[in-house]
Amino acid sequence: MITTAPTPVIADIGCSTAPVLRERGQREVFCGLTGIVWLHRKMPDAFFLVVGSRTCAHLLQSAAGVMIFAEPRFATAIIEERDLAGLADANEELDRVVRRLLARRPEIRTLFLVGSCPSEVIKLDLSRAAQRLAGAFLPDVRIVNYSGSGIETTFTQGEDACLASLVPFMPAQTADSGQELLIVGALPDIVEDQLLRLVRDIGITRVACLPARESRDLPAVGPNTRFLLAQPFLGETAQALEDRGAVHLPAAFPFGAEGTTDWLHAAAKAFGIDEMHFRSVVAPGRERAKRALEHSRARLEGKTIFFLPDSQLELPLARFLHVELGMIPVEVGTPYLHRQHMAAELAQLPVGTVISEGQDVDKQLDRVRASKPDITVCGLGLANPLEAEGFTTKWAIELVFSPIHGFDQAGDLAELFARPIRRRDVLRV
């Protein structure tokens, strides 16, 4: 007997099929080195050695606000002018710096060699350097490389490149291992603990995180891995996991009551958890989050918001602000659009929202001026000039450095947007 399967319905709601405004002009965004600022806190036994210039060192020091008395877990091996001129053997110098560092810091378990614009310009092959040095330092120290250069990466892509570089080192699952959940993306420990507790209460006991808190304690991966992305900027890492057989669980990202519920629900469905049990476990947190949002809703409802591309958090945050707080997104810019990972977010944005990818900063600023949004989310370099023109702004970087995921952070996340509008209202009065 021939049976016909129902024709799949392509979601045609919200901005699922909206045209994307693609711009490839001048952009104003940090490079991927910035990710070291939060990654070094997440993996205390790892060290990040940027192979770069004094500019790279200054970026890290000012972004991280390094305390001069602290022994930091990152540094820059400065490529001097004679290296750039090809007068010195940069490989020899790098080996010398690494040997000195590892002799002085025996607690380092993983050393990341992080590429930059200058190391790319002189074509210093850091993957070969990592292999060469691994021969000398394994098994005590694992040596990994990735690029955080401004030529190849923007801002949060540094975390993506870092996590993707770890995937080949993840052990393979054994043939008899059951289904396991992997949460992918660096989260503050306290937020990660909250989400892990919820996942376990739902009934999923085999759960691990990437990055792991011990950099050498990498979880196994294979066809029994089901993974949830905790961060929306991990396209390369997701691809590397899929290449190892892991299966991505599509979901909205865990921002706000609805996003967090949807994210947890994707895992519950994949693990065959009883629906009533799932609902009863998430109900208290979901209610807490909804109550926490009420306070900001009065101030944000009906207000317009414009996101300039920065961290790739833009689409999930716009969805959260629209669905849960009644804001109206005018334009949502993102450095890169991963349609598959963003499907649940795009479907919930209101029809008519401009979705843009990449940047041509002057043209985009003209659109900001023309649409006169109540609040504009942008990088540090654009916020001050816009404020001077009378626009209310929110620094995008604050959203990356603040704990904003999960039920218990929903109120604080809303408040991050409500505060600038309240300040504006007070100043106007």
Ligand code: SF4
């Ligand atoms: Fe600047 Fe490139 Fe160094 Fe980033 S990697 S700080 S963009 S020189």
